[in-house]
Amino acid sequence: MKFLDQAKIYIRSGNGGGGSVSFRREKFIPNGGPDGGDGGKGGDVWIEAVDGLNTLIDYRYQQHFKAQTGHHGQGRQMHGGKGDDIHLKVPVGTQVLDEDKETVLLDMDAPGKMELLLKGGNGGWGNVRFKGPTNQAPTYANPGQDGQERWIWLRLKLIADIGLAGLPNAGKSTFLSAASAAKPKIADYPFTTLAPNLGMVDLSPSERFVIADIPGLIEGASEGAGLGTRFLGHVERSASLIHLIDGTQDDVAEAYRIIRGELEAYGEGLADKAEILALNKIDALTPEAREEKAAELEAVAGRRPMLVS
Structure with a gap:
């Protein structure tokens, strides 16, 4: 296996799913109230130090990593599911640096250590959340919150006695x-x-x-x-x-x-x-x-x- 001890990668957490604009519609309830569900949270980006790895070569062939967008809300107050997370597996001894290649953000110095790099966006509220005394039939919902993005450097410093x-x-x-x-x-x-x-x-x-x-x-x-x-x-x-x-x-x-x-x-x-x-x-x-x-x-x-x- 080829050795690679540094790599620059782009990471992005998932956007939150959009809230739903929906109204209850049943045979004997022609004017039902709002029932739009919330959107799901976007996926997070995690990094994990794994035993048995001693190179960053996998990050030479793939440099962009994007977590999944949260699922949109639906009618009947059905909330969207959370987007899938991204898990970056790196050798023990890997440091995470800012794009300037100087600022150390994380040091993955122990097997099994797991850290959150980027948090997914929150899901938007469905229109049922906006119902109030002065607005019994809101026709709007929140879009999902945008995810986060950044470029980072991975730098491996082997751990030897x-x-x-x-x-x-x-x-x-x-x-x-x-x-x-x-x-x-x-x-x-x-x-x-x-x-x-x-x-x-x-x-x-x-x-x-x-x-x-x-x-x-x-x-x-x-x-x-x-x-x-x-x-x-x-x-x-x-x-x-x-x-x-x-x-x-x-x-x-x-x-x-x-x-x-x-x-x-x-x-x-x-x-x-x-x-x-x-x-x-x-x-x-x-x-x-x-x-x-x-x-x-x-x-x-x-x-x-x-x-x-």
């Missing part, structure tokens, strides 16, 4: 596939991973956690270079980070500084998260080179990295 950070080709996808059941695309060229991947790590039948492999960052990503900041949002919700450094590159200290600089430039608390530093691909290094690279990282990071391959 741990985020994998590192330059392109640091080995993040290989690490994810080895640690979990995820099967990300793996190849020996930069930006193999073009979208976040999630992997579930089972420690025991009752203990598990989720790792998110975020597409590789490069220097200047916080200003839009490479894949930019778009995917950094997916690690905002992570409790901690695993920072992978490719041990085969010439300057491991500079690789560390680049990623730390981008995390700090992005903000949102990314640079303050607990971080596990790991020197990767040590199987390709001699014992002497491993120790040299580990010492370089320890000097710049202030702590010794874990050695992994």
